[in-house]
Amino acid sequence: MQYILALSRSAVTIRHWFEINLDDASLEHGARIEIRELAQHPHRGSESASQLTTVDRPLWRADLFDRLADPPGAFSAAHYHPRFTGNEPSARFWDAALTADPWAWLGEQVSSLGTAAGREGWPLDPGDVAELPGLAGAVVATARQFGPAGCRSAAECFQLTRDVQDAVQLMIATLRAPECLDHDLVAPWLGRSA
Numbered sequence: 001m002q003y004i005l006a007l008s009r010s011a012v013t014i015r016h017w018f019e020i021n022l023d024d025a026s027l028e029h030g031a032r033i034e035i036r037e038l039a040q041h042p043h044r045g046s047e048s049a050s051q052l053t054t055v056d057r058p059l060w061r062a063d064l065f066d067r068l069a070d071p072p073g074a075f076s077a078a079h080y081h082p083r084f085t086g087n088e089p090s091a092r093f094w095d096a097a098l099t100a101d102p103w104a105w106l107g108e109q110v111s112s113l114g115t116a117a118g119r120e121g122w123p124l125d126p127g128d129v130a131e132l133p134g135l136a137g138a139v140v141a142t143a144r145q146f147g148p149a150g151c152r153s154a155a156e157c158f159q160l161t162r163d164v165q166d167a168v169q170l171m172i173a174t175l176r177a178p179e180c181l182d183h184d185l186v187a188p189w190l191g192r193s194a
Contacts, residue, residue: 001015001016001160002014002015003015003142004055005135005138005139005142006038006053006055007038007125007127007128007131007132008038008125008127008128008131009037009038009040009124009125009127009128010035010036010037010038010059010122010124010125010128010132011036011037011038011055012033012034012035012036012110012132012135012139013033013034013036013055014031014032014033014139014142014143014146015031015032015146015160015161016029016030016031016032016146016150016151016157016160016161017029017030017031017032017063017065017161017164018154018157018158018160018161018164018168018189019063019065019168019171020168020171020172020175020181020186021077022171022174022175022176023176023177024177025175025177025178025180025181025182026067026068026069026077026180027067027068027069027154027182027185027186028063028065028066028067028068028077029065029066029068029148029151029157030063030064030065030066030075030077030078030146030147030148031062031063031064031065031143031144031145031146031147031148032061032062032063032064032146033061033062033064033106033139033143034058034059034060034061034062035058035059035060035061035114035122035124036055036056036057036058036059037056037057037058037059038053038054038055038056039054039055039056039057041054057084057086057087058084058087058089059083059084059122059123059124060080060081060082060083060084060109060114060122061080061081061084061089062078062079062080062081062098062106062109063077063078063079063080063081063092064078064098064102064103064106064143064147064148065077065078065079065148066078066148068152068153068154068157068185072148072149072152073148073149075098075099075102075148076099078098078099078102079092079093079094079095079098080092080093080095080098080109080117081093082114082117082119093117095117102147103140103143103144106136106139106140106143107136107137107139107140108136110132110133110135110136110139110140111133111136112133113129113132113133146160154185154186154187154188155188158188158189162188165189165191168186168189169189169190172186172189172190
């Protein structure tokens with residue numbers, strides 16, 4: 001399940017995400033928040049016809065993650081990606097403020113349009129620039145629903161992320177330390193019982 005808060009030319013997507021760290025095969029999960037562009041399409045049909053909405057190019061991502069092996073609320077894997085090249089995220093960026101209070105950090109990022117971490121702001125349409133900061137509270141409240149505290153097992157994560165089973169299988173196939181992977185915990189994404 002995903003929540004999509006669509007503005008005029010951009011959107012905020014919020015969901016639960018499950019990820020396998022490619023370096024050490026640790027299992028990470030929590031809220032994933034992305035700022036994305038809405039692709040523009042020509043008007044179709046009559047003045048009353050439903051229009052196509054396409055959430056497209058990613059601009060920024062925050063992964064407010066715990067490791068499944070850590071106590072809930074540690075946010076030891078919380079990081080963000082301040083930019084993308086096409087669809088691919090930049091390397092992970094770490095911020096002590098993000099780990100200490102991820103929800104306040106997220107609110108500050110949305111309120112400041114991405115400049116709170118000392119980075120360049122998000123390239124948004126002027127109308128969206130005026131509107132998005134006022135939605136910071138709604139973004140944070142929604143993201144909290146998908147945080148790691150609401151899901152403490154691989155089975156629960158799978159129920160929230162079964163639509164990305166192919167991505168998890170790709171992570172498994174590209175692990176740098178495959179011998180470290182707990183195959184029982186990732187069994188749901190492999191299409192088998194634990």
